[in-house]
Amino acid sequence: MFPRAITAILLAASLLAGCAVNPVTGERQLSLISPGQELALGAQQYPINQQQQGGQYLIDPALQDYVARVGSKLAKVSDQPQLPYEFVVLNNSVPNAWALPGGKIAVNRGLLVLLDDEAELAAVLGHEIVHAAARHSAAAMSQQQVLGAGLAVLGAATRETGYGDLVNLGGQLGGSAYIARYGRGNELESDRYGMQYMAAAGYDPQGAVRLQRKFVELSKNRQAGGLDALFASHPPSQARVDANLRHAQKLPRGGTSNRIGYQRAIAQLKRDADAYDRYDKAQVAARDKQYDRALSLVREAQKRQPREASFYQLEGDLLAQKKRYRAAYNAYDQALQKNPGLFSNWLKRGLASAQLKNYSEAERDLTRSLRYLETPYAHYYLGEVNEKQGDLKTAYSHYQTAAKGGGQIGSAAQARIEALAGKG
Template identity: 35%
Template sequence: MTAQNHTRLIVILLALVWLVGCAVNPVTGRKELALFQISEEEEITIGQRTFPQVLQQMGGIYPDEALNAYVERVGERVARYSHRPDLPYQFAVINNSAPNAFALPGGPIAITRGLLVVMNNEAQLASVLGHEVGHVTARHSVAGMQRGALLGVGVAVISGVAGDAAHGPLSQQVAQLAATLVDNTYSREQEREADRLGIDYMVRAGYDPQGAVQLQEIFYRELEGGAQPSWVGGLFRTHPFSRDRMLDNQRYIETTYGQATAAAGFVLNAREFQQATAALRQKQQGFQLYEEGRQLEARNQLPQAIATYQRALEAAPNESLILTRLGLALLKAEDMVPARRNLQRAVDLDGNYYESRMGLGFVLLERGENAAAVQHLEKSMELLPTLQGGYLLAEGYEKTGERQKAIALYRSIVEADPGGRLGQAAAQRLRALEGR
């Protein structure tokens, strides 16, 4: 039985067991239609298995330990006052310029550096994180899965089958679920419920609710002024915003927390926030140039893109993401020596991003340094299994004499991408290795 058929069988069996019923919203106590039940343990499993993939797909964790620790402290402070304080919450800053934040089932929550730099104080950060905690406590992502939209993929992940074929089609299903959960657009009512819950949680944690008002006013100014593509493609796509929603929240704060002011001991913590984000703000010009470089590269203006990435590095030295993109652009230009130099620097600064590892592995394969290439490609696949990384790793196994590993990996690629370019190339290599 193939892994794919095995997954279908599990889906059918579990669908028969988990008959149509009702799930209970742990915040409101309301019963909601569900095709199958997801326990809290399963909810946590989904979040923990998909969170690493999401982080890698969006640029990796921003490599500033102090900033990540600060965001985690604020998030944990808010989560302690939520309806589900015992969940294993995780908070991370993503190395991505688009203003965005998201929550996965069971507690993983992330905010992009692009959203952090538009804020002015800690209460605004607490408002965003509280809103995402609200999505978690009310199980909004789980609700979509329970209604059947992701039935098959969700069951595969919960059952643990996805871990049996790390580089095959089931690994692709985990990646699919991860991307779908992040791209999930919440309903208007879910957004308003998360707004109210986030305000409740931040106020219980001692934050001035004016931070939430200020943040919503920032969002509305962006919307009213014609939001930039980074906003439209990020926060406003998954968290639809409107003037009515802003006014509803302001009325909720006025009627519920009118006395929660600075005079009563509730804090904005502007100075603490500015100190924690100072290094990030100093690098904004570099990241703006980085985004310009990406746009030039997307238009196939490779020399201009490379020059722009180099300017970005001058403005933000030693930023591993910029070094990675410059190295990969130089690879496209077949300029191997500086490509290797920049990719090696990126890995030395932050070895936990799959693209820098994969790019460096490719360069090393081209130079015949096969054992070193395999080490970097194995790490790339550990961080985020991809067809491209898998094909390169199989090639590395061939060149280092690990024939059986190469065969197994080529087979996985053929199964995952039967009609694609890499799947066909893997099939050809498989025939050669097996003497067919």
């Protein structure tokens, strides 16, 4: 039998066995994942995704509260108001937003600065709420399982990093987090019902039209830049603009846009725009190995916003690249004081301590990083630290865990396992 025919039979069987009702549209859709499994997956992956993508934005806690209030207004009028919705702003310059199963939703600060008013924010959040309420993730993951594709993975950083090369060893590291890839139908569905949620919550659904128009213009004018991630998961098109226009005409008029309130909410982000611009340019310079220029730029960023931990973490990376480990340790220490809840701050300070041969401190910090995010890097370097301290049994265990991560770090861990076995 031809492979396509086998796939078709498997898909048909799965459709019969695993159909569920879309809670938003009332239509039947493939679902091999139970609602309980879906909720558990979202709850498990939500903190992992946040750690991988820079952690929460801490400079202005009021902005977190504001976005959560807007999201909650929309969630209450959704087709699944009972879901355990959560909304966070991530400290990430890439303009993007995403939803995990169970209503775990995030929006990057890099997207917030592109929006003009609260209605546009409501359009973003309403769209993501529909993905969660309609169980799009469950349907997409079920389809991927049937076709043998597995889960769509938002992967960790692929660039391998040596012990002394800490540049770029940061917010994108860690285990894999699961984010389903949505089809065109899911996107249009989320636009349509998201606009209904907007109207029900008292927002002007024209905000969704303006949002899509903005994205289309950005893509046409090749101004996308960091918008690649957003456009990959939410591709803009004139067809979506036209569809949103048609939907808006059917919805009540007179909803709020609240531009003044929104601009007040993002005022701190706008004040810090120059600082984050320098930080972003410093990262580009670092990737191009222009370390002195990167160091100058990130220190300018620090002067403009001294409370931002990521500026000090990048300074530490650059100093470590220059093998100035004591200065790098001090920079990481400042990053930790400003944000003790981010795994990479603990990981990097631990690596700097190891370079300074402060092995007990290194072990403490590397172990602490694992509380926030399991990474093969932390396990590998804990193995090195334990080995230097003479604790070969514990070192072996950490190397075994690191080896499962694959890639260069996994190969290095496997080499140490074989070396330790040879000693035995």
